Amino acid sequence: MAQPGMIKWEDAGDVTVLAGGQQPMNFGRAAEKYNKFAYSTRYAFSVEADARSFATGPHDNMLAFSEDGEVAHIRSRESAARIGADWLYSRWSPMPEVEVETWLLARPPWHLRLHRVVTARDVQTVEGGFGVARRDTQPRIAAQNTPLGGIGASDAAGFVTPSDTTILRDAVAPIGTPVARKPRVLAATPNTHLLWPRSWVPQLTATLTPGTWGLACWVLARPTSAIAPPPDMPTVMPSAAALDEMRQGGSTVSVWNLPQA
Known part of the structure; x- marks a missing residue:
């Protein structure tokens, strides 16, 4: 979908789009509505209870940065955005002295995210996967020997509920110095998700020092009933070299601007 800058697929009754990002309009929560990496008809998305809370924000399908651990900086506009047959590329800067390049690759029902981060300051990062409904006091995290994309492994955040399974698995990026991130599951602040009063969100966290870093993760969310047999990651x-070709290939994504008053 070249005009809005989206890659779309359908799977197990869900429609997922990867989003290249837009020039957000001047209204509340525009970044959450237009600049997350992925959107889903089944899993919708969250908005922050506190407009830019880093520590407690769900950051589902976003990569958030913070210098003080309190204020979050996220993708809100791009300086470049390109689209190919099954990939998206964008270049953005969440805060001064931090530059990010992001590649999104569709591998249905999975998708792959890669980020090249060049920072001149110490920053904390949080990346979130798809949130799902929280109806229990604890998510049922799959055992380490299960084949559900490695849920329970030391490099994966994810869990299984009776209705849904969500996975966010860290990977080694081929760009920049690879970063091993820590997985966690966040009980998001109530009423931040559009569909459910309470939600669980898988997240990966890391602290970056000045330098050039590579982040990567595999992402999946699917009805639990559709997991058996589980889709191979x-x-x-x-x-x-392939990522460099994407940086220069495909076509430019249009961005939307409101006329200035």
Whole structure:
């Protein structure tokens, strides 16, 4: 979908789009509505209870940065955005002295996210996957020996509920210095999700020092009833050369601007 800058697929009764990002309009929560990495008809999305809370924000399908651990900076506009047959590329700067390049690759029902982060300051980062309904006091995290995309492994955040399974698995990026991130599951602040009063969100966290870093993760959310047999997690990672081709290939994504008064 070249005009809005989206890659779309349908799976197990859900429609998912990867989003290249837009020039957000001047209204509340525009970044959450237009600049998350992925959107879903089944899993919708969250908005922050506190407009830019880093520590407690769900940050579902977003990569958030913070220098003080309190104020979050997220993708809100791009300086470049490109689209190909099954990929999206964007370049953005969440805060001064921090530059990010993001690649999104559709591998249905999974997708792959890669980020090249160049920072001149110490920053904390949180990346979220798809949120699902929270109806229990604790999510049922799958055992380490289950094949559900490695849920329970030391490099994966994810869990299983009676209705849904969500997975966010860290990976080694072929760009920048790879970062091993820590997984966690966040009980999001009530009433931040559009569909459910309470939600669980899988997240990966890392602190970056000045330098050039590479982040990557595989992402999946699917009805639990559709998991058996579980979909294999892809293992093929694009090369740095292939990512460079995407940076210069495809076509430019249009962005939307409101006329200035």
